[in-house]
Amino acid sequence: MKNEWFTISVYSENNVGLLNRISGIFLKRHINIESLNVSKSEIDHVSKFTIVVNTTEKWVHNIVGQIEKQIEVIKAFYHTDDETIYQESALFKIASNLLFDERQIQNIIKESNSQIVTVSREFFVLAKSGRRFEIDEMYEQLKPFGIMQFVRSGRISVTKDEMQITSLLKEFQHN
């Protein structure tokens, strides 16, 4: 079985120890978490973990089973890239003088569809959302001019198909 990219979506109670419990499942199997994002979900008081891994389908199936087994996890899913709409966000901090001295910078901003978040005398900050390769491309273009700071977020994604959490929660409550 070949390695693929999978996005694991975990709906859970908002519990302080759960991240530790979930990350331990990956640790035990020597599977690297490529990106991790935790946020609120579409349901009140339900959190959503979005975890990206590069592994085989057998392993991702196994891991999702183990995650779902955790008491505070409501449901876990895994999807391939084709089955999801996904993005990452990045911030670039760049010296302000470059904005005036290097014409090319303005072209990069325009062509990359990035936004200027703030400008000060010393630096300005660009925000870019998109696929990993788009952010990487922008990074490569800006690199020769000097990037003061760079950060990229974990992947966030929604699935093309429905994830039936609300009905599951109702079912749990009736059991």
Add this chain to the structure above:
Amino acid sequence: METLKEKKTAQETATSMKISGAEAIIHCLLAEGVDLIYGYPGGAIMPVYDELYKFQDKLTHILTRHEQGATHAAQGYARVSGRVGVAMATSGPGATNLVTGLADAQIDSTPLVCITGQVPRHLLGSDAFQETDIIGISTPVTKWNYQVTKASEIPEIMAKAFYIAKSGRPGPVLVDITKNAQFDELDFSYKKCTGVRSYKPAPKPNPEALKQAADLINNAKKPLIVWGQGIILGKAEQELKELVEKAGIPAAWTIMGASALDTDHPLNVGMVGMHGNYGPNILTNECDVLIAIGMRFDDRVTGRLEDYAKQAKVIHFEIDPAEVNKNVHADVAVLGNSKETLGLILPLINSNSHEQWHNLFKEKYQIEYDTVIKNDIYPTKEGLTMGEVIEEINLASDQKAVIVTDVGQHQMIGCRYAKFKESKSNITSGGLGTMGFALPAAIGAKMGAMDREVVAIIGDGGYQMTIQELGVIFQHNVPVKIVVLNNDHLGMVRQWQELFFDRRYASTVMTNPDFVKIAEGYHIQAKRVTERKDLKSTVQEMMASKNPYFLEVKVEKEDNVFPMIPSGAAVSEIRLK
């Protein structure tokens, strides 16, 4: 009839009252029907011990000599009684000493609630005296854990702890309670937990899967059942027996499933796995339908996975969805509690008797008997064998004893040759292989089934890992029978060194103390047998005793356990010598 006192207690728990967190913990335990706990006091749990002192007429606390002993005793208690075992310890080292027992209970699905004291809330994270992050440490080895920092949380969390520990696939739960939460007061009222919204204890059986499974079973020519502890945990012994008899299917067991079906049942074909029986191992790779029930295809059961039952359609009856397709692909997965799923499939099963197929098991048994079993149980050589000791225990106990084994050669021999008539009679550390398990587990087993004989069978290595628990046996006069099969070696490791490491016996030779004197030091009646002529009468004397009894049997130093599937070999490559 409800006594006045009981009535008062019921009313007290129904209406709220202002009490300390420590007292609330006791009321929670009582409300859950707990009357026995194992533990060890210390600074951060002292308020609870102070309440235990006041409630000692209702709740017995057994002081083990080490916290690990408390967890194993609680496990032994849980495994024979089917109830939740409770262990208690203080913070720091008290809590970390529970970890082995938690891991053991987690991998062997044993319901435990462990309560640990913790430094006060305001000291958390300050590296206070005896502070340790037991939540972080115990997370991978607990079904659930939680740190209570407010007294008001206690009733709900304790109720949840018991519910989670015993429901679905059982497991250990740890509740860590800061000292301030034990001292502070709360308005106490207790309500048993009946559900947690994010947790589904057992999946509902799927009728389509049941039908597919029944079709496969009905059309099978060479079906084989392999059951595990899921039968015992699901209380499905009767359903298993009915299925086996109705469909006429040879049935084998994993070490954790032992005793769920009478050893002498004609369709019980023995143990699978590394040191299991020859027939069920070899024939796993010849059956056409493999019916796995409440077992998890551990590597000690399957041997090399790439060559495990590849010719067979696999039906997996399982309560834990995460176990399905984890190691072995299931053609049909029947999810749910084993009692429920087996009950539902029984009416769909046609009567059958696979006589020719069953005869193959008998033939293989004869081969194993002639080459291995006969020499193990009825040896003609001078030295004593572990097998003949087990056989004497079978005879002297009329196969009715609870057999508690430790880990190693004696465990494999014990599980191979102990005979059972009653379920929940084989208590062993199956998944984790925890040396030191048996002595404390036997204490718990005896307290969980006072009407039954409990015999602990232990090697000289494992015995010395928890030997201090003799103190509990002495102090409380726990009438367990302790049999140490002493070969002055770490026998199983020595066997591997002999077979796979060119007889380089690195650190497996033991210079042992006088075990009889040690037992006598604890005022436990003790005998040593070194010759065959004394074995039968001494075992009989031991079994007839109403008191604790220690028996050391000096067995052959370099005996090996066979059959054996070497690590990494296929089940069909099982060796008879």
